[in-house]
Amino acid sequence: MTVPASRVRRRPRTPGRLLPLLLATVLLLPVAFLVIQAYRFVDADRDAVEREQLGVEYLRALGPVTEALVNAQSAAVSGHPLPRENLDRAVEQAAAVDARTGDELRTSERWAGIRAKLEALPERSLTDPEDAFNAYGEVTDLLLALYGKVRETSGLIRDPDVDTYFLQDGVGEEMPEALIAAGRLTDLVILIEQRPAADQGRSLMELATLRFAALQPARDLVNNLRAVVESSENAELGANVLNPFDAYQRAVEAMALLALPNRSGAVDTEGLTGARKQAQQAAKQLQPVLLDEIDRLLADRIDRLNRDALLVLGAGSLAVLLLISLAVSSWLSRTQDSPTAIDQPSIGTEPVESDRPTGDRWEPVALRPAGEQTPALQPAGQGREPDRWRPFDAAR
Template identity: 55%
Template sequence: MTVPAPRVRRRTSVLGRLLPLLLVVALLAPVCLLFAQTWRQSGDDRDLAARERLGVQYLRALAPVTDALVDAQSAAVSGRPASGEALTRAVEEAAAVDSRIGSDLRSQERWAGLRAKLEALRDRRPTDPESAYTAYGEVTDLLLALHRKVRESSGLVRDAGADSFFLQDSAGEELPEAVVSAGRLADLVTLAAGRPAAERTRSLIELSSLRVAALAPATDVVDNLRSAVDSSESTDLGANVLTPLDTYQRSVEALAAYSAPAPATGTVDPGQLAAARLNTQAAARQLQPVILSELDALLAERIDGIDRDRWVTTGAGAAAVLLLGWLAALLIAASRRAHRRAAMPAPPTENSDTRPPGDPWQPTSYDPRPLQPIGAAPEAESAQWGSFDAAR
């Protein structure tokens, strides 16, 4: 009987052994790429919000400088003695802020130029009202340019949030321009009263231009803040902003009324306009810190949200890596078991007649006999039983 040859197991190829790892790497690569992109983008957003908060700090330091400079200009134009302590203190506080965060906002050069102008103006106080008006006007232009620089370098001017954009525009651009223009308007009315009659037409043209320059940004402040309240999801913004905003709006309305020339005389009362300017500046002094505080709170909340999203992204990425690692372990273990089975020898087949040598429990092998017809005894059996039949 022919014994069939045992089956030879095929060995697993190198590609077959590496296929599970390649599959895991193919799944892990897009996960890592998505995690890296999300982490980098959220990091950029967080850095931008942190830089905007630096801009808020700088604008908060420039507000007292603006108020003190406008007051010093009014005192110089009207010929009143004025103490420079408020302006000096405000400049020192702003200088401390600039030395701390000015390099991050790239404002140190502009602040150095503005401070030099302020110190020169304080040391050489002009005696002529017209020259004082011109000299202070140049310094206030530099101050407004510094406001714009801080907003641009900090990223506030490119803020993507609707409410935060309206807040930064109001506190960093419109409100300082409104305060400076209102001070110039009141000072120009004082100067126009002492000018000769030949310059009356020029004075009226300048007053009309300055009136528009003072009222337009003030109106924009009111509109921006109401738009910020309407578009914001914060419940505290409206409650904190609307009350000082109403006060400021009423002061702006009074400024508009007292700055209009009287129909009978075509002139403006300098005393009434100066009082209206002071009320407007006082209302702005109360409103601007509120705006900056609300803006800073929105930016801080944005940073907290970005941090939470980054933690969620990190957790999801870690979970994905663990799951893929578990899958890789399963595939590698299955591949090793298959490799071990392929290396083991094949067991003998069931129809094989081969037996281990010396096994007493197995019958001995014998040669197969040819088939005989029924009733016919083989010759060997006849010879074996012949003597027994003869004896019987």
């Protein structure tokens, strides 16, 4: 006989089903590595630009200190009362900026030294104009060194953008050097008038040196600004820079002529002082315009970096989702295509009654133990051979 087939569950092919997941995992690793590296690069660039913004903020605070210090030096050399209020106010504002950004830019130590010298200036004997000139010269040298430190540690000096580089070079190096040198130049002219005639040769050499030190950075600043204005895509920059730029350029040209001594060795002190004040006033108007333009360029770059970061994260997320989707769909397709059971006949059995025909079907036969011989099958409705002749035997 046969019995209903036992459903034997086939062992799933585990290696074949795990292969898609394994491949997806292997592909996810390099994708994740590339995404993380790209995001780190973008994040590092963004941190660098933010550090440059701190440098711009520091340079903005040093501008009033430079102007007030140059004016205080001129007042001390000429014997006029010191405008201490403006210098103290500028120092306090710069100190507040250094307190916020000094650790990041590593300028706190330098600024502390400059502030100590500035606070000690009124206590020193400045009755001699020569001593005042030398004392303020030491402080202004330290101030120029602080300008360089800010540009270096903030990364402004290494900015890859051409416009930003020339702008920071002009406002962070050439402009303060030109202002300080111009102040020293006019102060030296006043000192030369008070020196004895025996020192005239030395005085003229010092005057020529300071004249070059004042005019060279001023001319470099003019050339750099002209190049930036002509190449910049910001139309407002040219309009904002035009008036103070022209005024500064005219003042520098006037200083170049007025600083030349005449045949007798004298210099037009009043005219040179007036040209210096005009250049200083134009630089005062020009500095915030240039710093604002640098801030705008850096802000635009941060916006681009933020968009790049979003693109990197979006592309990485999409790649991860695609790999996971492919792995899951492959897993499901393999699960549906693989058979889970088969019909297996029992060993040592014969067909069941329902499997035998009666009439047009097989006649049901009693079940017999396995191994016992089964009588021949006969169609339904026909008796066995002895039963067929039984009526004839009864009639006889």
